[in-house]
Amino acid sequence: MQRAVRAMNGDDPLWSLLAGFAAISLIAVGGGIAVVPEMNRLVVDVHGWMTDAQFAQLFALAQAAPGPNVLVVGLIGWKVAGLAGMLVALAGMTVPVGLLAYGFARFRRRLSGAAWLRLAERGLVPVAVGLILASGIILGQAAAVGWLAVALTVASSLFVWRSDRSPLWALVVGGIAGALFL
């Protein structure tokens, strides 16, 4: 009962996490990174859950760790309300748009072969590849702490582009070079 009242007042953090990230996810066209400024606004300005610096730190941690960058949402939830906060924030960010993607997949199957859909799919390919290239460049700029880091990025690009070997080798070399020289 108390929780219901607090939820209606909008100050139950679990409810705020769920509703806030659900709303943000629905405008995240192009990927989770597209809505980082919106997340910052929700977390710092609207609810005062943390400072700008703390938000930036969490984001940097999620970028440095493996896995989808959108996992920063889980870290935010964890900071705000522990394990429950983490699960609720991630549910808000993933369940509504996940259902949408699932529904779209079903719809696409039913229409498979429709000429206009094939054309739209092919038309989105250059945007997808261009955005991958852009995200690599942005990551490279952020990682460029010195000439060695830039050299690592360039060497790794060439290795992944031209070689069939696993890109994990590039990460191993990068990690060792980082430990020794960065």
Add this chain to the structure above:
Amino acid sequence: MPQDVAAKPSLGAFFLAYCVIGLIGFGGVNAWARRKLVEEKRWITEQDYAEVLGLGQALPGPNAMNVAIMLGERWHGVAGSLAAVFGLFGPPLVVLVALAAAHDAYGEVPLVKAVLAGIAAAAAGMVIGTALRMVQKLRPPPAVVAVGLAAMVGAAFLRLPLPVIVLGLAPFGILAAWWSARAARGA
């Protein structure tokens, strides 16, 4: 370059593949998902993956998750989508929380920071190299390349909002695809 596709994955193999993709996905997951699904497992062709990724970006939400859900649905329905999402998010979430807890307890460990900085630089190269590899295999006609370059410049240098880029360039991409297909048929 062989583009033949292996048989569809079993649910377990698909789940495990997405666990690995999540755990090694430094610098974002899409480049690693492509490596695993297209090159190592051959469950899907280069063109097919690029199209699903394009749809995943045009739909709202995390695009790697949208791709995982669409591929899961294709091969195993609801169970496939759930397997992909839990594989993609579960293992790296555990790693991330452990890192955050260590960060809270010990502050910044210089060696860990240096290793992650080196990995970040290499991971950026992994993402750039993946884009170049895709271009090489997809062999897009010039009009399509122009749309891709516009997306790259808009996101990396002009720093335009991603929804503006995706929705703004989609008509040009479609036009370029249509025009190139017509030119190819005419030739």
